[in-house]
Amino acid sequence: MSWLRYLLIAVLILVPVWMGSHFVVHHDSDPSNPFLPLFEHLMPATLVTDPHPEPGETPQPMLAITVPGPAAFDAVPEQPGTQFVLTNLQLFQIAAALLVIVCFSGVPSYLRTGRGDRLTRLFAGFALWLRDDVIYPAMGAKVGKKFLPYFLALFFFILFMNLLGLVPGGATATASVFVTAGLALLTLLMMVFGGMIAQGPFTYWKTLVPHVPIAIWPIMFVVELVGIFVKPFALMIRLFANMTGGHMVVLSFMGLLFLVANLAGTAWSWASSPVLVGFAVFIMIIEAFVALLQAYVFTMLSVLFIQASVHPEH
Amino acid sequence: MIQETVDNAMGIAKMGAGLGAGLAVIGAGLGIGKIGGSSADGIARQPEAAAEIRGASIIFAALIEGVALFAIVIALLIIVLPGKL
Numbered sequence: 001m002s003w004l005r006y007l008l009i010a011v012l013i014l015v016p017v018w019m020g021s022h023f024v025v026h027h028d029s030d031p032s033n034p035f036l037p038l039f040e041h042l043m044p045a046t047l048v049t050d051p052h053p054e055p056g057e058t059p060q061p062m063l064a065i066t067v068p069g070p071a072a073f074d075a076v077p078e079q080p081g082t083q084f085v086l087t088n089l090q091l092f093q094i095a096a097a098l099l100v101i102v103c104f105s106g107v108p109s110y111l112r113t114g115r116g117d118r119l120t121r122l123f124a125g126f127a128l129w130l131r132d133d134v135i136y137p138a139m140g141a142k143v144g145k146k147f148l149p150y151f152l153a154l155f156f157f158i159l160f161m162n163l164l165g166l167v168p169g170g171a172t173a174t175a176s177v178f179v180t181a182g183l184a185l186l187t188l189l190m191m192v193f194g195g196m197i198a199q200g201p202f203t204y205w206k207t208l209v210p211h212v213p214i215a216i217w218p219i220m221f222v223v224e225l226v227g228i229f230v231k232p233f234a235l236m237i238r239l240f241a242n243m244t245g246g247h248m249v250v251l252s253f254m255g256l257l258f259l260v261a262n263l264a265g266t267a268w269s270w271a272s273s274p275v276l277v278g279f280a281v282f283i284m285i286i287e288a289f290v291a292l293l294q295a296y297v298f299t300m301l302s303v304l305f306i307q308a309s310v311h312p313e314h
Numbered sequence: 315m316i317q318e319t320v321d322n323a324m325g326i327a328k329m330g331a332g333l334g335a336g337l338a339v340i341g342a343g344l345g346i347g348k349i350g351g352s353s354a355d356g357i358a359r360q361p362e363a364a365a366e367i368r369g370a371s372i373i374f375a376a377l378i379e380g381v382a383l384f385a386i387v388i389a390l391l392i393i394v395l396p397g398k399l
Contacts, residue, residue: 234380241383297376304373 002117008102016095017169020088023047025059034258038251042244044087044176061085089173096160096173100153127152134300139307143198147306150190154183155299162243162291166284174294175243177236184232187302191228195309204309231305235298242294246287253280331392334385342382349374 024045027037048059058078066081076083107124110116116124135144135151158174165172173179195204209220253276261269353371357364 234384237383237387238376238380241387242379245383245386293372297372300373301376 002119005102005105005117005119009099012095012099012102013164013167013170016088016091016164017167019047020045020091020171021169023049023051023062024088025051029258031262034262035252035255038255039248041171041251042175042247044089044171047086047088047091088171089176089179092161092164092171093173093179096157096164099160099164100156104156123156127156130155130299134296135303138300138303139310143307143310147190147194147303150186151299151303154186154302155295158183158239158298159292159295162295163288165243165247166288166291172243172247174239175247177240180236180239183239183298184236187235187305188229188232190302190306191232191309194306198310228309231301235301239294239298242290246283246290249283250280250287253277253283327392331389334389334392338382338385338389341385342378345378345382346375349378 025048027040030037047062049062050059053059061076061083063084063086064076064079065084066079067084069082069084071082074082076085103119103123104127106116106120107127110120110124130152131144131148135148138144139147161173161179164170165175192204198204199207208224209217212220256276257269257273260272349371353367356367360367
């Protein structure tokens with residue numbers, strides 16, 4: 001059954017890449033500013049039914065559902081109500097979630113019987129490293145066991161989304177602040193409700209502030225209350241800015257090629273291309289490392305934050 | 315006249331964004347450099363604790379980098395949302 005797993009992985013990478021590059025409206029090149037059309041690729045692109053519309057016809061989104069919500073989230077201002085549309089980022093999120101399921105489908109039976117193919121052994125080792133070297137030392141085996149499914153899902157979901165962004169034609173779902181905000185919101189809920197369940201709803205709010213003189217207690221309570229929200233907010237900004245920043249540097253090197261072509265002519269652009277493409281490849285190598293590192297950092301900091309709210313310092 | 319003033323203001327705003335990005339990099343560089351130096355010291359003194367020191371220093375570096383990225387994102391907002399801020 002090993003070949004079926006590899007086939008499914010190939011399909012789950014190629015289908016979103018094909019859909020995400022075929023069913024989106026293509027950007028026109030702008031000779032005066034070659035950087036802007038490249039930077040447009042950092043934004044989520046709405047999937048449309050017809051990517052090459054007739055002149056005077058606006059492309060229709062592939063899926064538009066009216067949902068209750070603030071106008072800031074409205075993706076189609078022409079239609080009444082807040083519209084939820086399918087973008088290429090959601091394709092890659094779904095693909096990442098399915099890839100986690102496919103890659104881990106053999107892991108339970110491998111851990112039980114010790115038989116598994118190479119892919120299964122790789123991911124089983126990865127998951128065991130995360131459990132034994134990251135989560136259990138920080139949280140302890142008893143509490144860690146309860147939170148383990150959340151952290152494993154979080155780590156591998158972020159990791160696959162980051163890595164899918166490095167595939168040619170792929171889009172990084174974690175380079176959207178909305179996706180990372182959703183992930184950080186999960187950690188916030190785990191912090192608050194995990195703490196309230198572990199310590200009791202009133203004890204949690206009472207032990208939020210460590211022992212301080214009664215006069216500065218109200219100030220400390222406000223500080224700690226703000227701290228609860230700042231921690232996931234920092235997680236959100238960190239993942240989003242790391243992913244966006246790397247892509248922006250690569251796209252800037254590509255934009256420099258077009259800038260040189262506009263300013264000095266095509267020959268100079270060809271002449272400078274080995275240097276600029278070399279720098280872009282170098283940044284891509286760093287990005288591959290950052291993709292792994294940021295998934296680890298997001299998970300590790302979630303572990304520390306949740307641990308701190310489940311077991312406060314006395 | 316008004317257009318000229320607006321253009322000048324935009325130029326100053328872009329300069330501010332660039333300065334802000336540079337200052338954030340100085341701060342993050344100092345912080346991460348200190349962590350890197352200290353962790354190298356620690357590993358040299360106590361090589362058997364290398365794995366723990368490395369893990370902890372990655373966490374501290376990530377925390378500092380997060381603060382620097384706040385500054386970078388604000389610098390980015392100055393460029394991206396010129397009329398709205």
